[in-house]
Every structure is written in structure tokens, then in C-alpha cells.
Amino acid sequence: MNPMPSYFETFDPRALLDEFPIDQRFAERFRTLSRDELFARQNAMFRRCVARAWQIPFYQRLWGKAGIEPDDIRGLADITRLPVFGKHELMAAVDLHPPLGDFHGWRDGTDAGNTPIVFHTTSGTTGNPQPLVFSPRSREIQNMLLARLYRWHGMQAGDVVHSVYGHGMINGGHYVREAVTHYTQGLFCSAGTGIEMRSAQQVQLMKHMGATVIVGFADYIKKLADVAREHGLEPGRDIPVRMICGHLGRESRESLAAAWGGVQLYDWYGVGDTGAIAGQGPDQDGLYLMEDAQYVEILDVDAGTPVADGDSGDMVVTCLYKDDIYPIIRFNTHDVTRVLTTPSSLGLNLRRIEGFLGRSDNMVKIRGINVFPQAMAPILEEKAAFAGEFICMATRDDKGRDDLTVHIEVNGDPRDASLASDFASHLRQRLGVEVAVVLDEPGALAELTGTEVRQKPKRLIDNRFD
Numbered sequence: 001m002n003p004m005p006s007y008f009e010t011f012d013p014r015a016l017l018d019e020f021p022i023d024q025r026f027a028e029r030f031r032t033l034s035r036d037e038l039f040a041r042q043n044a045m046f047r048r049c050v051a052r053a054w055q056i057p058f059y060q061r062l063w064g065k066a067g068i069e070p071d072d073i074r075g076l077a078d079i080t081r082l083p084v085f086g087k088h089e090l091m092a093a094v095d096l097h098p099p100l101g102d103f104h105g106w107r108d109g110t111d112a113g114n115t116p117i118v119f120h121t122t123s124g125t126t127g128n129p130q131p132l133v134f135s136p137r138s139r140e141i142q143n144m145l146l147a148r149l150y151r152w153h154g155m156q157a158g159d160v161v162h163s164v165y166g167h168g169m170i171n172g173g174h175y176v177r178e179a180v181t182h183y184t185q186g187l188f189c190s191a192g193t194g195i196e197m198r199s200a201q202q203v204q205l206m207k208h209m210g211a212t213v214i215v216g217f218a219d220y221i222k223k224l225a226d227v228a229r230e231h232g233l234e235p236g237r238d239i240p241v242r243m244i245c246g247h248l249g250r251e252s253r254e255s256l257a258a259a260w261g262g263v264q265l266y267d268w269y270g271v272g273d274t275g276a277i278a279g280q281g282p283d284q285d286g287l288y289l290m291e292d293a294q295y296v297e298i299l300d301v302d303a304g305t306p307v308a309d310g311d312s313g314d315m316v317v318t319c320l321y322k323d324d325i326y327p328i329i330r331f332n333t334h335d336v337t338r339v340l341t342t343p344s345s346l347g348l349n350l351r352r353i354e355g356f357l358g359r360s361d362n363m364v365k366i367r368g369i370n371v372f373p374q375a376m377a378p379i380l381e382e383k384a385a386f387a388g389e390f391i392c393m394a395t396r397d398d399k400g401r402d403d404l405t406v407h408i409e410v411n412g413d414p415r416d417a418s419l420a421s422d423f424a425s426h427l428r429q430r431l432g433v434e435v436a437v438v439l440d441e442p443g444a445l446a447e448l449t450g451t452e453v454r455q456k457p458k459r460l461i462d463n464r465f466d
Contacts, residue, residue: 003114005114005115005116006116007116007136008136010115010116010135010136010137011136011137011140013140016137016140016141016144017144019292020141020144020145020148020292020293020321021148022144022147022148022151022152022183023148023151023152026148026152027346027348029292030292030348030349030350031346031347031348031349033349034349035349038291038292038349039076041292042076042291042292042295042320043075043076045320045321045323046075046076046079046295046318046320047074047075048323049318049319049320049322049323049327049329050073050329051323052105052112052323052324052327053327053329054070055105055108055110055112056102056103056104056105056108056327057102058089058090058093058101058102058103059103059327059329062083062085062089063082063083065083066082066083068081068082076295079295079297079318079329079330080297080306082329082330083330084299084304084316084330084331084332085330085331085332086331086332086333086334087122087130090103090130091128091130094130094131099131100119100131100133101131103326104117104133104325104326105324105325105326105327106133106325112323112324112325113324113325115135115136115137115324115325116135116136117133117134117135117325118133118134118135118136118139119131119132119133120132120169120170120171120174120272121169121170121171121272122170122171122272122273123166123170123172123272123454123456129169129170130272130273132171132272132273132326133325133326134325134326135322135324135325137321137324138319138321138322138324138325138326139175139178140182141275141293141321142175142179142274142275142276143175143178143179143182143183143275144179144183145275145276145290145293146175146176146179146268146270146275146276147179147180147182147183147184148276148290149245149266149268149276149279149280149290150179150180150183150184150215150245151183151184152279152281152282153243153245153264153266153279153280153282154243154264154266154282155180155184155186155213155243155245156184156185156186157184157185157186158185158186158187159184159186159187159212159213160186160187160189160209160210160211160212160213161180161184161186161187161188161189161211161212161213161214161215162189162191162202162205162206162209162211162213162214162215162241163176163177163180163188163189163190163191163192163214163215163216164191164192164193164202164214164215164216164217164220164221164224165190165192165193165215165216165217166192166193166196166454167190167192167196168196170272171272172272173190173192175275176215177190180215186213187209189205189206189209189211191205193220193452193454194220194223194451194452195452199223199224199227199452200227200231202224202227203224203227203228203231203233203239204231206224206228206239206241207233207238207239210239210240211239211240211241212240212241212242212243213241213242213243213244213245214241214243214244214245214246214260215244215245215246216246216247217246217247217456217457218244218246218247218248218256219451219456219457220451220452220457221244221246221256221260222255222256222259222388223451223452225259225260226259234261235259235260235261236260236261236262236263237261241260241261241263242263242264243263243264243265243266244256244257244260244263244264244265244266245266245268246266246267246268247267247268247269247356247456248265248267248355253265255381255388266279266280266284267279267280267287267355268280268287269287269335269337269353269355269356271317271333271335273319273326273328273331274294274317274319274328274331274333275319276290277289277290277294277296277315277317278290278294278296278352278353278355281346281348282346283344283345283346285340285342285344285345285352286340286352286353286354286355287352287353287354287355288344288348288350288351288352289350289351289352289353290350291350291351292320293319293320293321294317294318294319294320295317295318295320296315296316296317296318296351296353297315297316297317297318297330298311298312298313298314298315298316298337298338298339298353299313299314299316299332300313300314301313301314301336301360301363301370307338309338309339309340309341309351310338310339310340310341311338312336312337312338312357313336313337313338314332314333314334314335314336314360315332315333315335315336315337315353316330316331316332316333317330317331317333318330318331319331334359334360334361335356335357335358335359335360336356336357336358336359336360336363336372337353337354337355337356337357338353338354338357339351339352339353339354340352340353340354356374357372357374357375358372358373358374358375359372359374360372362374362459362460362462364392364394364402364404364460364462365402366402366403366404366433366435367401367433369431369432369433371392371404371431371433371435373391373392373459373460374459376390376392376406376427376459377390379426379427379430379431380408380423380427382426382430383422383423383426384411385410385411385412385419385422385423386408386409386410386411387408387409387410387411387442388409388442389408389409389442389443389445389446389449389451389457390406390407390408390409390445390449390459391406391407391445391448391449391458391459391460391461392404392405392406392407392459392460392461393405393407393460393461393463394460394461394462394463394464395463395464396463396464402464403435403436404435404436405435405436405437405438406423406427406435406436406437406438407438407439407440407445407448408423408437408438408439408440409439409440409441409442409443409444409445410423410439410440410441410442411442414439414440414441414444415439416439419439420437420438420439423437423439424436424437448461
């Protein structure tokens, strides 16, 4: 092998497109491939990942501490014997071996480690940014999986794609750009968050360029519709957006679609480490897991054991395609979801998940009830007075009792006691536990939520450990 191969010498794009097909070939494969055949493919890929992981100090420590020997893991049937890990363990590895940690295997003397790498970080939403590294091969597979979803949604050549993902060191905006430009023939406009390009400038850019697709997080996309109207532009008419492909979370699809003139909405899910894991198809009935590339388990939030299909739990992901740089085996995303039990109306032999239901590491247990702040939006949107923004504040008294206060922006007088009582009663009924309510005027919470400057608005301020 060339001792210093270039990015494009380390993989064959045509071979990867055969292995991870898009468009009609993708749909045809999973209409005809049986679950047993899929498992056999997953098992072979998993064995390669495990073999590579044993060469990497991070996994040697993690698995050795759990008493695992190399011969103990023979295939996917043994996967639950392996411990899960998350950002905490990765950041500990970075502290031990700065600046990139020892979880990736780059330049470790093996053929797999002798490759260029792509380096980014997480957004740091829940702490310090975490290093993210990819080989060229795994990077392009990540891009292909997302492009597969975008093209399945209907993105096509000539689309003007307005992106409100963050860039800088954050991985998300960059691999979204790569997916669009490498595999869709769309025109990509990397506007970024409100801090990278002011919202007022963004809506003018969208009008000037004739944006047809918006990609990003739902909260800021909805805000842009409000900003457009403030500047005399009518979304859907002056800005001809026909489709939004993004992380829709738990917010109301109806209100987001209406804000942009009745556009089509498509949800997809992934995290910085893994890339695209699941996405909606044209049936818009759950998110289809990309099981030719990702092996997904749903584990009980407290016990860490597998739950039955239909029950909610932490999404734990194994990237079956990452067998060179940074193998990912049983990564706990701490994002909560559940597997749907109804059959696919498209006839695809792929499991489906409901989507993002909240984060278990942001969960607050109030008198025995698990409350997920990110899941609060659709509940609040059931009230006409809700102005679209909120944030939760958790506190703990000297007896160890946790309480939650929900600050809510409303259209109306925030001093209206009856309105506050109405919201409090509604939340108590829907959550199953009483929480305190504080009402605010529209825009009052912007500094706390960071809607204008963050990819993902902050929904919890946790003061329990101060």
C-alpha cells in the first residue's frame, strides 16, 4: 500500500454505492432481503468491527474491565455481553491521551489505521465538545446514508438547499454539505445558525436564491418563517420552499408545515459519531432504521437491559461500517425512542422507530415520574396561547426532592393567573405529575434557550447539583 494514500485512494465510490445503495435499488433490496439474510450480513460486518476494536487501547480497557476476552464475542448473538459506552468514557479517553484520545486507532501501526482522517467535534450541547474522527471510507458511507434519505424524501438535481446547521468545528453541517453536494446535485447554501449569518440576512438569501429545501433543526427553521414575515416575505410564495428535511423532534409538524406555507416535512435521526441512523420514507410512518449500516438496540434507561418492541428506552448504536478508524460498538446516544410494531406499508424488511422522544441524560424524575424536557413542546402546542418557546429549570431541595419549573412564552398577558393555572393543569394532566409554571412574553427566553445561536435550543437548566 502507498505509505501516504490520498483520501480518494482509500475507497472505491462505486463499490460503496453497491454496498449501500440509494434510490430504487435501496427500496428493492429491502423488499427482497429477508431478516435472516440481513442478520447474516450484519453479523459478518460486526465481526470485522470487533476484530478491529481489539487493536485499540480504548476498547482493550473498556472490555477488559468488564472481564471480556477476545474469544468471548463470536458474533451479534453475544453483543449484550459487551458494555455500553458514551460521551463520558470518550472524554475520559481524551483526558488520558489529549487531544484526540485513544479510541480511534489512527496511526497505530496497522493497515486500518494508516489512512487520512476527517476531524470534527460535537456541538458541545451537553458539555465540552468531543473529538470526532472518520476515515475517508466511513466518511463517505456516512454521506451516502444521509443522501439516501434525502433522495428518498424527494431532494433532486437543481434543488436549492438552504442549510441552518452549524459549521465551524461541528460535524453536522459539514457532512450534510458533503451528502448534498456529493450525491444529490443540489445547490447547497451553508447559511448556518443565526450567529453565523443573521436571520434577516438568511431570509433575503433564501428569496434571492429561490430556496426549495430547508435542512436543519425545527426550532430555528420555524423562527426563520417568523423573520421572513417580519420583513414582508411570505414563506411558500416569496420563498418557494417545498420541503423541509430535518430534525423535527417533538414539535408540532402541523405548525411547522403551516409556517412555511404547507410544505412537506421529513424527519431523520442521527448523532455526530454515527451519522444517519434512521429516517422517514415516503409513507411518513415512523423512521426506518438503516440496518445495513447500523445495528440498533433499545435499552431500559435505568436497568440497561433490552426492552420489548413498543417500549421506550435509550437508543444504543453499533456502526457496522466503521471497522478502521473509531469503531463504534454499543454507543449509548442517551436519546430515547421506541421500535414500532406495525408492519411497513412500503413492504420494506427494515425496523422502524418512532423518532426522538427525549434525552435520558436530561431526564428529570419528579416524584417517581420520568419527565423529558425535550418532549414538552408537543404538549405545550396543544394550548393556543403557547408562543413557541419554553425552558425547564430543575431544582433539588435540602431533603433531596426534585422539582421542575416550566417557563413558557405566551401570546397574552404573562401576569394572567388564570392562564398560568390553565397551563399548569394541562401539564399535570399530560405529564402525570405537578410542575410549576412561569409565563413570559414572546422573546423573553431567547437568551436562555439560545434559539438564535444554537443548533439545538436549550430546554433544561439543571440546578439540582449547584
